[in-house]
Amino acid sequence: MQRSLLLFAEALSILCKNNIFPRYTEVSAPHFVLFSADKRPNARQSWQFLLLLQRIKTF
Numbered sequence: 001m002q003r004s005l006l007l008f009a010e011a012l013s014i015l016c017k018n019n020i021f022p023r024y025t026e027v028s029a030p031h032f033v034l035f036s037a038d039k040r041p042n043a044r045q046s047w048q049f050l051l052l053l054q055r056i057k058t059f
Helices: 002-017 043-057
Strands: 026-028 033-035
Touching: none
Parallel strands: none
Antiparallel strands: 026 033
């Protein structure tokens, strides 16, 4: 669980640093669903985020 949270925090840090999700406002951790400023799930961004998490887990 703690390792998952660390990976999640690391991925979020990378995303914010690279401005991949400039409208990011909140994250629903159990499903890793990113919400845009209008609070609607953005499927494309969520999918990119999951791919990034998967890449981090393989290192």
